[in-house]
Amino acid sequence: MSEELESTTTENQETTESQEIPEKKAPPVRILNRDEEEDSLDDPATQEMLALVEESLKTLDEGEIVRGKVLRLDEKEVLVDIGGKSEGVIPMSEFSESDAIKVGDQIDVFLEKMENQDGLVELSKTRADFVKVWDKVKEAYDNNQVVEGRLIRKIKGGVVADLFGVEAFLPGSQIALRQVQNIEDLLGKVMRFKIIKLNKRRRNIVVSRRVVLEEERAQLKGKILGELAKDQVREGVVKNITDFGAFVDLGGIDGLLHITDMSWGRVNHPSEVVNIGDKLMVKVLSFDPERERISLGLKQLTPYPWENVDEKYKVNSRVRGKVVSITDYGAFVELEKGVEGLIHIGEMSWTRHVRHPSKIVNIADMVECVVLKVDKENEKISLSLKQTETDPWDTLDLKYPVRSRFTGVVRNLTNFGAFVELEEGIDGLVHISDMSWTRRINHPSEVLKKGDTIEVEVLNIDKDGRRISLGLKQTQENPWPKLEQKFASGTQVEGSVVRIIDRGVVVDLGDDVEGFVPLSQLGLEGEQKPEDVVKEGEALQLRVTKVDGGNQRIVLAVKDAAPSDDADDDYDTGNDYQSRYSGSGTAAIGDHLAEELRAQEAKREEAERSEES
Secondary structure, eight states, X not given: OOHHHHTHHHHHHHHTSOOOOOOOOOOOOOOOSOOTTXXXXXXXXXXXXXXXXXXXXXXXXXXXXXXXXXXXXXXXXXXXXXXXXXXXXXXXXXXXXXXXXXTTOEEEEEEEESOOTTSSXXXXXXXXXXXXXXXXXXXXXXXXOEEEEEEEEEETTEEEEEETTEEEEEXXXXXXXXXXXXXXXXXXXXXXXXXXXXXXXXXXXXEEXXXXXXXXXXXXXHHHHHHOOTTOEEEEEEEEEOSSEEEEEOXXXXXXXXXXXXXXXXXXXXXXXXXXXXXXXXXXXEEEXXXXXXXXXXXXXXXXXTTTHHHHSOTTOEXXXXXXXXXXXXXXEEEETTEEEXXXXXXXXXXXXXXXXGGTOXXXXXXXXXXXXXETTTTEEEEESGGGSOOGGGGHHHHSOTTOEEEEEEEEEETTEEEEEEETTEEEEEEGGGSOSSOOOSSGGGTOOTTOXXXXXXXXXXXXXXXXXXXXXXXXXXXXXXXXXXXXXXXXXXXXXXEEETTXXXXXXXXXXXXXXXXXXXXXXXXXXHHHHOOTTOEEEEEEEEEETTTTEEEEEETTSOOOTTHHHHHHTTOOHHHXXXXXXXXXXXXXXXXXXXXXXXXXXXXXXXXXX
C-alpha cells in the first residue's frame, strides 16, 4: 500500500478527537461610515437600532450551520442573508455546476466569523457541506465500506472526486492497478472507492479505487487458481504489452503471452497482433501454482501450418511470397502465415556478384521462387530466385564466340589482371600476360585504369568455372614477325636500362619493345653484381644474340662482353611468364603454374628416355 495508507492511522487519531467550538458572545455592534458631527451614538433612535441588531445576532454562533437566502450573485461572489440584517459573501468557486444557484434560493452555510476585516459576516458553503456529510464519511471510513463517487476534474497528482456532495482527493497511483495513461477519459465517470485518509480540521478526504480493485482481484484470483489447469482455453483481457510479449488478465491473475506464441508467422512486435484492452481466447500452455506463473498461447488455437507443407510446396515447383526479413546471408520469404523459406544469397543471381541481399530484394517485395528443398522436421524451405530464369552461361559461347571481339568497361584491377564487364553481370579477365606483345607488365595499372572502355578479344570460355578469358593485345597486330627482321642476331642496338633483376637487366629498345641482358652477357668480373656495372636509365650499347618470335623474346649482350654459349640458358631460368604465356587464353594463375609443372615433367621424362637409349 502507498505511503498515504501508512500515514492513515496517525492522521486519523487527530480527526477522532472532538472538535468542539467554544460558545462565543456576539461582538459589540459598530456603525461604519457614519458622520460623527451629524450622527450621535447617544441619539435614542440610534441606540434603539443598535439594540435590535445586537439582539438578532445573539441567536447566531460561530462554527454552526445556518440557513441563508441568496440576495445577489455574480461571476465571483454570492451574497447571502443569514437573518438579523446579517449578510455574508461566499466565493462562487464553492458552488459546483450542479448547484444551479439563483437569487432567492435558501441554502445552508457555515458561519466562520461574525465579522471579518471588511466588516462582513464570513460564510462557507463548502464547509457546511463537509460538516453535513462528515458523519456519513466517518462511518464509511471506520467500517471500511465501499462508497461511490464521480470524478470531477484533474489536478496535480491525481483527480478530485465528488463524494456525498463534498470533494475528495483520488491520487493518481490509486486510480487503477496500473498507471493510467489518459486520466481525462475517466472524468465524469462514477467509480467505487474506499476512504483511506481523513482530516476533519483540514477538511481532507483521500480515497482509493485501487484498494477496491485489489480486493476484488484477490477474490477472483483464489477462485481461478483453484480452477486453472494446463491446456485450458480461457478468455482474457490484454493489460500490458512489452517487447517480448503481452500480459493477459484472466480475471484476477495475469498470464504471459510470449511473442513466439502469438502467431505461427513472423511477429516483429506484440503490438502487431494485440492491443491493450483486447479480449481474446488463449490456451494455458503451462501453470506453476507456487510461483503463480502462467504461460499462454494464441497460435496454439489455430492449425499447425507445417503439417502438409511437403505436399503443398513440392521441389522444383514455383511459388510466390513476400520478403519479410533480410540478413547478410539471404532473404526470408513468407509463403503463407507461419511458413517461410530462405533464398540464400548464392541463389539470387546467375551473373551478379551479390554483396548483400538488399541489393536484389527489399522488405515487402512480392517475389517468385523455385522450391529447392523442403525440410518439414526442422521447418525449413530452401528457395531460389535465379532459377526462375534461364542460366545465361548455358548459351554464353554462342553470344561471345572465341576469337570474336567486343567492347567492355574495366570494372576492377588486380595484381594478375583486369576484369572487364561485357554486359551486366558478365565479366571477363584480361590476364596481365595478354596486355602487351612486347612489354613485360608488372601491374595492370601500367596499361589500364578503372572505367576505361576497351576492345577485347574472347580467348576462352569455361562454362563450368563460369570464367571468360579475354585478350587486349590480341586486338592488335602481332609485331614479332617484323621484330625478328629488325633485331636479327648480331644487330648492334642501343637500349636504356629499365629494371635490374637477379638474373640480369631488362632494357627498353624503343617502341614499347623490351630485351633481356643475362648476367653472363653484362661483362661482370669476379664478384660484381649487375647494379655495380649498370644503373637504371643508363644507355647501353648492345648486340642481339637471339630473337625468338614464337616465345616473344629478344636476348642481348653488352657490346664489349665476350660471347657466351649459355646466354640462352640464363634467359630460360628467368621463368619469363610474359613470353611463355602470352596469348595462352587462360584466365587463372593456377592454370599457368600447372602448365609450367607439366612442361618441366615432360622435359625430365624426355631426358630419362635419352639416357636409356
